[in-house]
Amino acid sequence: MSDLFDKAPATGPDTAPRPLADRLRPQRLSEVIGQGHVIGPNGPLGVMLESGTLSSLVFWGPPGVGKTTIARLLAHETDLAFVQISAIFTGVPDLRKVFEAARHRRANGQGTLLFVDEIHRFNKAQQDGFLPHMEDGTILLVGATTENPSFELNAALLSRAQVLVLERLSHDDLERLAQRAEADMGRPLPLTAEARAQLLDMADGDGRALLNLAEQVMAWKTEAPLDPTSLQARLQRRAAQYDKSGDAHYNLISALHKSVRGSDPDAALYWLTRMLDGGEDPRYLARRITRMAVEDIGLADPQAQRVCLDAWETYERLGSPEGELALGQAVTYLSLAPKSNAGYAAYKEAMRAAKTTGSEPxxxxxxxxxxxxxxxxxxxxxxxxxxxxxxxxxxxxxxxxxxxxxxxxxxxxxxxxxxxxxxxxxxxxxxxxxxxxxxx
Incomplete structure (x- = not known):
């Protein structure tokens, strides 16, 4: 049974070609690119390994930043059996088998690091099922999620695990990864400096995406380095990381709202277009923009609310993409309008008084x-x-x-x-x- 989950070595020679991302998978924590704030000597993992007291963890971060790799290397450096499952494909019967195998290992003197990818996909009852096995030491749980653990994971599970935030790879991190890919393949990427920078941008902070793109580029037969136009013609830009019901949705709408409140039309337009480019419903944005007019501008500029309602109606009449320009104009107007939350504050205070006084006639x-x-x-x-x-x-x-x-x-x-x-x-x-x- 454990063969379904344990990463056992192959019994015969592996002659199948391996993807570049798999060939470049780090063999030691020191080889991991990025995440120095977590795995460095003074980072939480560095301190845990130095003290020999590794605890259960939840890795929270975007795709392609090393969550699985770091978990595997932690198991290697602490002599724990590494078992990987995905919450998408694992049911309760499978979990029982995983826990039973871990108990046998423990009886034989070996601990188990159980890596659960997409752990937020488990429901409350399934998440609760991990607790007794974490508490008695049967498993050391390392969960990975792209969603905010505060909203997606049980308080009981969070109280038994430390949440570590992994960050998207920086431009410098991606450049180091590109150089590592070139060393593996024995030649440089056939790109001009401008096209190389464009390739890194296309990866959007995702190391795995960069290696997949680099592998495609290396397979092309080119007589001269490709410029940005040629690269764009051959490669499609990777879709922006945006989930309309997830953490990115709330982060970006917060950024848009605060940019408007901060009277920065350029930043406000940037976040508006980021959301539109990610596939956000323009009607949702029209509603939130109108709320900004009421909450942060109010009677300091009574016209602001009318501008938002007109932009909303314009979008309804024109549709996308033409109607989205009206939303952009509304955001610009709100950003430059005088700000006041006096009406909003007055409403909240009056509501508080209304609740306090009850049924006074x-x-x-x-x-x-x-x-x-x-x-x-x-x-x-x-x-x-x-x-x-x-x-x-x-x-x-x-x-x-x-x-x-x-x-x-x-x-x-x-x-x-x-x-x-x-x-x-x-x-x-x-x-x-x-x-x-x-x-x-």
Whole structure:
């Protein structure tokens, strides 16, 4: 059974050609390119190996950054049996067999490092199934996920494993990997310097993708190094890493929102187009952009919300890709508009007060009295019609009787809210004047 999961050595000569990415798989942790913050001498894995106390781990990072390789090398350097499974193809019966084999190894004096790829694909019950085997030392679990563990993994499992974040490979890391590929194949990539840089960009931080691209390029018969145009004609750019329901979705919409809030139209347009290029639904973006207008601009520029709604309608009429330009224009307008969250903050504070005061009724003075009984109860008695008052302002109390007057809306000295603040201050002074007259 264990042959299904253990990486046992081949029993005969391996004459099949091996992909470049497999041939260049590091044999020691020191050969791993990138992730120095994790595997370096002062990184968490470096410290664990130095102290001889390796704990269960969860590797969180994008594809092609070395999660599987590092797990395999950890098993090698700690003399643990390496067992690899994928949550996509493994069911409960398979897990039982894995745990049983690990118990036999442990009885024979050898531990097991169980590497679970796509661990977030296991449901809660399946994740809970790992816990007793982690606690009694049957397995040392190393999970790999591209999704945020905070949302996808059980708190119980996370409390027993350390989450290590692996980062996409930098341009320098990819260059080192390209050089390693050239050394293996005994010749340089047939590319100009500009085309070489373009190839690294196409990999988009994914080392495995780079090696696959490099292997394709090396197979071409060329008389001279290829320029960027020739390379682009022969290779398709790798699809951007973007999951419309995953962590990248939330990271990029957060980046877009904060760029708008930070009054940076260039950054805002960059994140908007990143999301569109990744296949995000423009209607979702139209809705979120409109929310930005309400939340971060508000009455500092009342026109901002209208601009967003018009852009939304324009997209609905034109569709993609022409309608997406209207969304870009809305994002640019919002970025350059005066900012105020006073309306948003006032709404939240009023909601807090509403929840606190519960069912307090309006004062009788402002209740309608359509029946005789209601009039006898004092509904509407003493109400002053504001249009008949001086300055069309009576200064009456509109909060529940006995409730301290709330002050929620505090307009900023920016944009149109500057004018609203003047009006608000004027009404505050009139209210104080009316109250003083009533007291006298």
């Amino acid at each position: 309006p004062p009788k003075i402002i209740r309608n009295a359509p029946t005789k009984l209601m009039k006898e109860q004092g509904y509407g008695k003493g109400y002053e019609y504001d249009h008949d008052a001086e300055d069309a302002f009576s200064g009456q109390n509109y909060f529940p009787d006995g409730m301290k007057r709330g002050v929620y809306y505090l307009p900023k000295e920016r944009g149109f809210e500057r004018e609203l603040k003047k009006r608000l201050d004027w009404f505050v002074s009139l209210r104080a004047k009316r109250k003083k007259g009533q007291d006298e």
